[in-house]
Amino acid sequence: xxxxxxxxxxxxxxxxxxxxxxLGLAIIFGMMRVINLAHGEFIMLGxxxxxxxxxxxVNLWFAMFILAPVVVGLIGVIVERVLIxxxxxxxxxxxxxTWGLSLLFIGLITTIFGAQTATTISAPLGPVPIGDxxxxxxxxxxxxxxxxxxxxxxxxxxxxxxxxxxxxxxQAADMASALGVSTSKVYAITFGLGAAVSGxxxxxxxxxxxxxxxxxxxxxxxxFITVISGGAAILAGxxxxxxxxxxxxxIVSFGIGPTMGEVxxxxxxxxxxxLMPRGITGRFFRKSS
Amino acid sequence: xxxxxxxxxxxxxxxxxxxxxxxxxGRAIAADTIKMVGILDQSGGLDIYGKPMVDATVLxxxxxxxxxxxxxxxxxxxxxxxxSTIQFYTQYATQAAAGDKADVVHAGITSASRxxxxxxxxxxxxxxxxxxxxxxxxxxxxxxCTGSTPAQTxxxxxxxxxKKWGKKVxxxxxxxxxxxxxxDWVEKYVRDNGGESVATEFFPLDVTNFGPTIKKxxxxxxxxxxxxxxxxxxxxxxxxYAASGMNSSIPIASTTFGVGNEHILISAEEGNGMIxxxxxxxxxxxxxxxxxxxxxxxxxxxxxxxxxxxAARSYEAVYLWAEGVxxxxxxxxxxxxxxxxxxxxxxxxxGKLEIEPKTHHAVQNVYLAELxxxxxxxxxTYAQQQPADTLLVCDLKANPNQAKFYFENGxxxxxxx
Numbered sequence: 001x002x003x004x005x006x007x008x009x010x011x012x013x014x015x016x017x018x019x020x021x022x023l024g025l026a027i028i029f030g031m032m033r034v035i036n037l038a039h040g041e042f043i044m045l046g047x048x049x050x051x052x053x054x055x056x057x058v059n060l061w062f063a064m065f066i067l068a069p070v071v072v073g074l075i076g077v078i079v080e081r082v083l084i085x086x087x088x089x090x091x092x093x094x095x096x097x098t099w100g101l102s103l104l105f106i107g108l109i110t111t112i113f114g115a116q117t118a119t120t121i122s123a124p125l126g127p128v129p130i131g132d133x134x135x136x137x138x139x140x141x142x143x144x145x146x147x148x149x150x151x152x153x154x155x156x157x158x159x160x161x162x163x164x165x166x167x168x169x170x171q172a173a174d175m176a177s178a179l180g181v182s183t184s185k186v187y188a189i190t191f192g193l194g195a196a197v198s199g200x201x202x203x204x205x206x207x208x209x210x211x212x213x214x215x216x217x218x219x220x221x222x223x224f225i226t227v228i229s230g231g232a233a234i235l236a237g238x239x240x241x242x243x244x245x246x247x248x249x250x251i252v253s254f255g256i257g258p259t260m261g262e263v264x265x266x267x268x269x270x271x272x273x274x275l276m277p278r279g280i281t282g283r284f285f286r287k288s289s
Numbered sequence: 290x291x292x293x294x295x296x297x298x299x300x301x302x303x304x305x306x307x308x309x310x311x312x313x314x315g316r317a318i319a320a321d322t323i324k325m326v327g328i329l330d331q332s333g334g335l336d337i338y339g340k341p342m343v344d345a346t347v348l349x350x351x352x353x354x355x356x357x358x359x360x361x362x363x364x365x366x367x368x369x370x371x372x373s374t375i376q377f378y379t380q381y382a383t384q385a386a387a388g389d390k391a392d393v394v395h396a397g398i399t400s401a402s403r404x405x406x407x408x409x410x411x412x413x414x415x416x417x418x419x420x421x422x423x424x425x426x427x428x429x430x431x432x433x434c435t436g437s438t439p440a441q442t443x444x445x446x447x448x449x450x451x452k453k454w455g456k457k458v459x460x461x462x463x464x465x466x467x468x469x470x471x472x473d474w475v476e477k478y479v480r481d482n483g484g485e486s487v488a489t490e491f492f493p494l495d496v497t498n499f500g501p502t503i504k505k506x507x508x509x510x511x512x513x514x515x516x517x518x519x520x521x522x523x524x525x526x527x528x529x530y531a532a533s534g535m536n537s538s539i540p541i542a543s544t545t546f547g548v549g550n551e552h553i554l555i556s557a558e559e560g561n562g563m564i565x566x567x568x569x570x571x572x573x574x575x576x577x578x579x580x581x582x583x584x585x586x587x588x589x590x591x592x593x594x595x596x597x598x599x600a601a602r603s604y605e606a607v608y609l610w611a612e613g614v615x616x617x618x619x620x621x622x623x624x625x626x627x628x629x630x631x632x633x634x635x636x637x638x639x640g641k642l643e644i645e646p647k648t649h650h651a652v653q654n655v656y657l658a659e660l661x662x663x664x665x666x667x668x669x670t671y672a673q674q675q676p677a678d679t680l681l682v683c684d685l686k687a688n689p690n691q692a693k694f695y696f697e698n699g700x701x702x703x704x705x706x
Contacts (some may be wrong), residue, residue, distance in 0.1 A: 003504070003508060006324075006504055006507070007501075007504055010500040010501055010504050011501075013498075013500055014498055014500060015499075017498055063596070067532070070519075075570065089504045098350050106332075107332070110332070110336065112465045113610060114336050114340075114555065114594065115336045115340050115594065116549075116554055116594070117553075117554075118553035118554070119553070119554060119555065119556055120529060120556050120557070121556055122528065122555070122556040122558055122559045123528065123529075123531065123532035123534070126534065127532070127533050127534025132507070133504065133507045133508075134507065134533050134534045134535070135504075135533055136529065136532035136533045136534075137532075138532050139500065139529075139532065205497075207527060207528065207532075208529050208532050209497050209522075209525040209528060209552070210521045210522065210523070210524025210525055210528070210554050210555075211338065211554065212521040212524075212554070214334045214336070214521060215331065215521050215522065217334065218495040218496075218521070218522040219494070219497070221495070228338055250501055253501040253502070254501040254502075254505060256502065257490055257491065258464075258490060258491065258492045258493065258496055258499075259464050259491055259492070259493055261501070262493050262496065276432065
C-alpha cells in the first residue's frame with residue numbers, strides 16, 4: 001500500500017515535471033506558432049539564474065520565484081524584439097534562427113561561467129516519509145506548483161483583458177490592430193511570458209537536476225513531443241499530453257526499466273500522432289484553450 | 290566564477306592565442322618541429338571533460354618546449370575541436386594524419402569517438418594516444434591507452450564499499466557500452482567478494498527524472514548503490530536521491546562521479562560520504578602533484594576547473610610519449626612504439642606511470658577517496674596496478690599485428706559471460 005502511494009506520487013510528479021518543462025513552449029508555440037528551438041536554453045538560463053544568484057548570497061526562494069522568471073522573461077522580450085518579430089509566418093526561418101539562438105546561449109554561458117559552475121543549493125523541504133518509503137518534499141511541492149501555474153495561465157488567458165487581447169491578436173492580428181491594439185507589443189509580451197514560464201521551470205528544477213550550459217538539450221525533445229501531442233489548445237493539450245506521456249513513462253520506468261520507459265513514451269507519442277495528427281486537442285476538448 | 294571585463298578578455302584572448310599559436314609558431318620554425326595534434330571536445334555536451342584535457346595537454350607541451358623541446362626540436366601542437374560530434378572526429382583524424390602528417394595524436398574522450406578514429410590512425414600509420422579512463426579492451430600496437438580501466442579502479446572500489454557498508458548492491462549505470470560493460474565488471478566483483486547485486490538498471494543519457502528508480506531502490510533495500518552514471522543529465526540522480534533523504538540511509542559509490550566534476554554540480558550536503566576510485570585526484574598529497582596543481586592554476590587562474598584523472602592523465606601522457614621519443618632518439622613511429630614498449634615510465638602528478646608492453650595500457654597508482662564538502666579525501670592508495678582486464682584478452686608481444694577492440698573486454702575470459 002505504501003509502495004502504491006509512493007509510486008502514484010512519483011507518477012504524478014513525472015507528469016508535473018512534463019507540464020513544467022512544456023508549458024513555456026506551449027505558450028510560444030500554441031499562441032504564436034513560433035517553433036522555439038531555444039526553449040531548452042530558456043530553461044537552462046532559469047537554472048543558471050538561480051545557481052549564480054544563490055552563489056552570491058541571494059535567497060533561494062526569491063531567486064526561483066522572482067529573479068529567474070523576470071530575468072528570462074526580459075531575455076525573451078529582447079529576443080522577440082531583435083530576432084523573432086522579423087520572422088513571423090516564416091516557420092523554417094524561425095526554426096533556424098532559434099536553433100542558432102540556442103547555440104549562442106550555450107556559447108555565451110560557457111564563455112562567461114565556464115563549462116560548469118559550482119552550486120551550493122540542494123532541494124529544500126526535506127524528505128517526506130510514506131510508511132516504509134520516503135519521497136522528496138520538494139517534488140510534492142513541484143506538483144502543487146505545476147497545478148497552480150497551469151491554473152494561473154488558464155485564468156490569465158481566459159479571464160483577463162491581456163489574455164483576451166492576446167488571443168484576439170493571435171487569431172486575427174489585422175483586426176486587433178484595427179481595433180487599436182498594439183499587436184507588436186502583444187507579441188513581445190506573449191513571447192516574454194512564454195520565456196518567463198520556461199525560466200521559472202528551469203529555476204524550479206535547479207535544486208534537483210544538474211545545471212550545465214548544455215543541459216537544455218535534455219528537455220527540448222520531451223517538451224516538443226508533449227506540446228505537439230497535445231495539439232492546438234495550449235493548456236488542455238499540454239496537460240492531457242503530460243498525463244498520458246508522463247504517466248506511461250513513469251509506470252514503465254518502474255515496471256521494466258528507465259530505457260523502456262523512454263521507449264514507451266516515444267512509442268505512445270508516435271501512435272497518438274498517427275491516429276490524431278493534430279494532437280489530442282485536435283480531436284478532444286476542441287473548445288478549450 | 291565571477292565575471293569581470295579583465296577576466297573575460299584574459300580568457301578569450303588566451304583562447305584565441307592558443308588557437309592561433311600553433312599556426313604562427315608552426316610557420317616560423319616549420320622545418321624543424323615535432324608535430325603533435327590533439328582532438329578533444331571543447332564545445333558541446335562533452336566539453337566538461339574535454340576543456341580541462343585540452344588545458345592540461347597545452348601546459349605539458351609548453352613546459353617541454355620551454356625546457357628546450359624534444360631532441361632539440363620544439364613541439365608544434367595543433368588542437369582541433371570536434372564539438373562532441375563523431376563526424377568531426379573522423380574528419381579531423383584524417384586531417385591530422387594525412388594533412389598535418391602528425392608525429393603523434395592525442396585524441397578522443399568517449400569510446401565511440403576512439404573507435405571512430407583508431408582505424409584512421411592505423412591506416413595512416415600515425416601514433417595514437419587515448420588518455421581517458423574507459424572500460425578496457427583495446428588491443429592495438431599503434432594505440433596507447435593511458436587511462437585507468439575497471440580492473441584497476443572498480444576492483445578496488447567494490448570490495449572497499451562492501452566491507453564498509455554491506456553485501457547487497459544496487460547498480461545504476463549509463464546505457465551505452467561504458468555503462469553496460471562497467472556494470473558487468475561491478476557485478477563480477479560483487480560476486481567475487483561474496484555479495485549480491487539485487488538489480489542493475491540502465492539509463493539513457495538524457496534521463497533527468499530518476500524518481501521511479503529511487504522508489505525501486507527503496508523497495509529493494511540494498512546496503513549500497515554503485516553508480517556508473519555519465520553526463521550532465523545524470524547529475525540529477527544524486528540530487529533527487531538526496532532530496533528523498535536516501536543519501537543518509539543508503540550510501541553511494543561511483544565509478545564515474547567526479548570525472549565530469551559532478552562533485553561541484555551538487556551541493557556539499559548532497560554529496561558528502563560518496564566514494565570513488567581513480568588513478569588521480571587533485572588532492573593527492575605529494576610534492577610532484579602540488580607543484581603540478583600550482584603550475585596549472587598559475588596558468589589558467591585560481592578558479593580553473595578541478596583537476597581530475599582525465600586532465601592529469603592528458604598531461605602525463607604527453608610526457609610519457611616524450612620519454613618514448615627521447616629513448617628512441619627519433620619521432621619515427623615504429624622506433625617510438627618499440628621504445629615505449631621497453632617499457633618507459635614517467636613519474637608524474639599521479640605517481641609512477643609505466644607502459645604495460647603487452648596491452649599498451651598503463652601500470653598506474655589507484656586512489657580511493659571519499660567526498661566531503663565538495664572535496665575528495667584520499668583514504669587508500671594502491672600502488673602500481675596492472676590493467677588486468679585487458680591483459681586477459683590482449684598480448685601484443687605474442688601477436689603484434691593486432692588492431693582490435695575486444696568489446697567483451699575479457700568478460701568471457703574473466704568468467705563473467
